[in-house]
Amino acid sequence: MKKIADYRKLLGVQKDAELKDLKTIYRNFMKEFHPDKFQEEEARLAAEAKSKEIIEAYHFLVSIAPETLALSLEEYTNTTATCGIADFTWERQILKVHFLDGSGYEYFEVPRAVYVKLVNADSPGRFARRHIFNVFPYRNIVKLETA
Numbered sequence: 001m002k003k004i005a006d007y008r009k010l011l012g013v014q015k016d017a018e019l020k021d022l023k024t025i026y027r028n029f030m031k032e033f034h035p036d037k038f039q040e041e042e043a044r045l046a047a048e049a050k051s052k053e054i055i056e057a058y059h060f061l062v063s064i065a066p067e068t069l070a071l072s073l074e075e076y077t078n079t080t081a082t083c084g085i086a087d088f089t090w091e092r093q094i095l096k097v098h099f100l101d102g103s104g105y106e107y108f109e110v111p112r113a114v115y116v117k118l119v120n121a122d123s124p125g126r127f128a129r130r131h132i133f134n135v136f137p138y139r140n141i142v143k144l145e146t147a
Contacts, residue, residue, distance in 0.1 A: 004064070004108060004137065007057035019067045026058040063139040064108075072140065079103050080133040085125050090115040096141060097128065107136040 008015065011025050033051045038044040062068055069076070083099040090096075095110040095118075114131060121127035 003060070007060050010053060010057045011061065013061070017061075017065075019062065019065055022058060022061055022065065026054065029054045060139075064137055069138075075103075076105070076138075076140075080129060085128065088118070088124070088128075095132065095136075097132075102142065103140070104142045105138045106141045107132055107138045110136055 008017075011022070011029065013022060013025060017025075030051060033047045033054060035044045035048040035051060038047050079099055079101060083101045083103070086098045086100045088095060088097045090110065090112075093109055093111065095107040095115060096104065097107065098104040110132065118124055118127050118132065
């Protein structure tokens with residue numbers, strides 16, 4: 001997905017970057033681009049915009065990092081295996097799935113063809129378990145909405 005690639009490029013990290021590496025890189029960037037370091041208004045505004053991009057990229061990459069996902073793998077597996085789908089939406093290769101237990105996940109790089117098959121499936125839950133849940137990168141969106 002372009003968003004993931006753009007965020008990795010912004011922070012200069014590879015796909016296999018660990019959380020501790022992300023944190024170190026994030027802190028170094030924030031030291032460099034912190035708005036309080038700049039006296040001139042134009043430079044301060046530019047640094048503020050850059051720091052917002054860095055913060056967004058960092059939080060996004062942390063949310064999809066394997067280490068983060070591993071912490072809630074049991075909950076995720078239980079939800080996707082046993083809970084029905086309450087609602088789902090798709091926009092620009094991002095599929096958002098909300099479950100009956102109140103949880104929700106965002107799946108990235110989901111092609112339109114897969115979404116169309118999901119919509120037309122006799123059992124969207126069964127289709128998603130076979131073709132989406134363990135195939136595409138994901139992150140928990142309910143935690144993000146409540147944070």
